[in-house]
Amino acid sequence: MNGKTILILGGGIGGLVAANELRRLLPREHRIVLVEKNAQHAFAPSFLWLMTGDRRPEQITRDVRQLARPGVEVVLAEAQSIDLPNRRVVTTAQTLAYDTLIIALGAELAPEAIPGLAAAAHTFYTFDGAARLRDALREFGGGTVAVVVSALPYKCPGAPHEGAMLIANTLRQRGLRNVDVHLFTPEAQPMPVAGPALGDAVKQMLEGQGVAFHPLHKLTQVAGATHELSFEGRDTVKYDLLVAIPPHRGPRIMRELGLTNEAGWAPVDRHTLATKHENVFALGDVTAVSIPGRWKPDVPMLLPKAGVFAHAQAEVVARRIAAEIMGTGAGGTFPGIGYCMLEAGESLAGYAFGDFYAEPAPQVQLRRMGKTWHWGKVLFEQWWLAPFGPRRAALQWAMTLGGKALGIPVIL
Numbered sequence: 001m002n003g004k005t006i007l008i009l010g011g012g013i014g015g016l017v018a019a020n021e022l023r024r025l026l027p028r029e030h031r032i033v034l035v036e037k038n039a040q041h042a043f044a045p046s047f048l049w050l051m052t053g054d055r056r057p058e059q060i061t062r063d064v065r066q067l068a069r070p071g072v073e074v075v076l077a078e079a080q081s082i083d084l085p086n087r088r089v090v091t092t093a094q095t096l097a098y099d100t101l102i103i104a105l106g107a108e109l110a111p112e113a114i115p116g117l118a119a120a121a122h123t124f125y126t127f128d129g130a131a132r133l134r135d136a137l138r139e140f141g142g143g144t145v146a147v148v149v150s151a152l153p154y155k156c157p158g159a160p161h162e163g164a165m166l167i168a169n170t171l172r173q174r175g176l177r178n179v180d181v182h183l184f185t186p187e188a189q190p191m192p193v194a195g196p197a198l199g200d201a202v203k204q205m206l207e208g209q210g211v212a213f214h215p216l217h218k219l220t221q222v223a224g225a226t227h228e229l230s231f232e233g234r235d236t237v238k239y240d241l242l243v244a245i246p247p248h249r250g251p252r253i254m255r256e257l258g259l260t261n262e263a264g265w266a267p268v269d270r271h272t273l274a275t276k277h278e279n280v281f282a283l284g285d286v287t288a289v290s291i292p293g294r295w296k297p298d299v300p301m302l303l304p305k306a307g308v309f310a311h312a313q314a315e316v317v318a319r320r321i322a323a324e325i326m327g328t329g330a331g332g333t334f335p336g337i338g339y340c341m342l343e344a345g346e347s348l349a350g351y352a353f354g355d356f357y358a359e360p361a362p363q364v365q366l367r368r369m370g371k372t373w374h375w376g377k378v379l380f381e382q383w384w385l386a387p388f389g390p391r392r393a394a395l396q397w398a399m400t401l402g403g404k405a406l407g408i409p410v411i412l
């Protein structure tokens with residue numbers, strides 16, 4: 001058997017899982033090469049705790065090489081272009097040849113896409129942004145906080161709701177009384193992909209935490225000087241502190257290569273994550289995965305962008321590639337199962353889980369708020385950031401047992 005090279009672009013959630021799983025499954029004669037532009041990996045779900053002051057920056061970052069299984073070759077460089085016919089990728093460090101390519105480059109944030117937004121808004125969608133927002137919340141003297149989902153799609157359907165609830169809770173804990181927290185979104189309800197019942201349950205959670213929810217608000221412009229938000233077809237809204245989920249777009253090199261649809265995301269087979277190019281897979285936030293159900297009669301629903309999906313897809317892609325190389329069968333398919341913990345503050349969280357490939361529409365449930373879900377999220381964070389070794393194995397064991405006891409899926 002000739003040694004193969006599997007090249008993975010992007011060492012975030014999906015890229016790291018794919019690299020580590022491939023290294024676990026394939027003998028050393030096969031090279032696993034991971035290209036990542038940032039030496040420091042920051043765990044995005046913990047940005048919310050960075051914002052609230054519950055985590056210090058160094059607690060949620062790791063050198064990406066520590067998180068890669070021994071034997072994964074990590075190249076710290078930016079991928080600049082992909083040469084599909086010749087199976088090569090040009091990076092800022094070197095040109096890399098591959099037999100199989102996995103693209104896990106995530107989504108780019110584009111705050112400049114909405115006039116006035118970049119200069120006026122805070123965000124907890126980046127590591128630096130969450131740290132700056134933590135300081136702004138400490139200094140905030142009271143007034144109206146507007147949390148705005150500025151465009152669709154965005155990653156982690158739960159995060160804007162969690163962010164708004166945690167901001168309300170943080171300001172309450174500071175003893176501020178004169179605070180109103182509002183959440184604006186172009187969507188018709190919270191987490192629309194999960195159906196109306198779940199949307200109502202999340203609305204109740206928001207209400208319970210003192211967050212006013214405003215659906216069907218499409219942001220068009222921000223006037224930073226006068227602190228005003230303009231929404232399509234609606235009156236302007238005044239704010240004192242603006243927190244935005246910036247517009248997202250697909251990575252430049254994929255758009256330039258024509259690997260994306262009109263919206264800028266990569267269409268893939270929803271079960272195998274294969275692109276239309278032989279030996280090229282895409283997974284995680286870069287993808288556009290159609291799922292059963294419709295937004296409107298002519299608009300199909302898409303799988304939300306979330307780490308839990310990037311993770312599970314990466315395992316499937318790795319197993320399929322390894323099975324093909326080793327000649328051991330098909331390696332499995334991605335079933336569309338996912339979950340998320342919705343942090344509300346005070347160590348409380350809700351838990352939404354379900355089957356996003358269910359016909360005729362996704363089946364998603366929300367379990368009642370409790371501390372279990374919060375501590376489950378903490379456990380996952382600790383596992384994700386632990387280097388390979390006994391501590392990581394013990395955390396994995398604890399989560400597997402916990403999942404069995406609670407009768408819920410655990411993706412590790």
Ligand SMILES: Cc1cc2nc3c(=O)[nH]c(=O)nc-3n(C[C@H](O)[C@H](O)[C@H](O)COP(=O)(O)OP(=O)(O)OC[C@H]3O[C@@H](n4cnc5c(N)ncnc54)[C@H](O)[C@@H]3O)c2cc1C
Nearest residue numbers: 010012013014037044079105106156284285306307308310
């Ligand atoms: C505040 C917040 C909270 C969240 N909470 C949750 C949660 O609770 N549960 C959940 O499931 N999801 C959550 N998510 C979403 C989750 O983080 C993403 O969906 C997930 O990271 C997607 O994984 P990915 O591998 O597709 O992309 P990423 O993890 O974003 O990885 C992409 C990687 O590619 C690298 N890269 C990009 N371009 C290049 C290039 N040209 N060359 C080299 N490297 C490059 C990037 O540096 C990055 O490391 C949250 C996101 C945010 C922002």
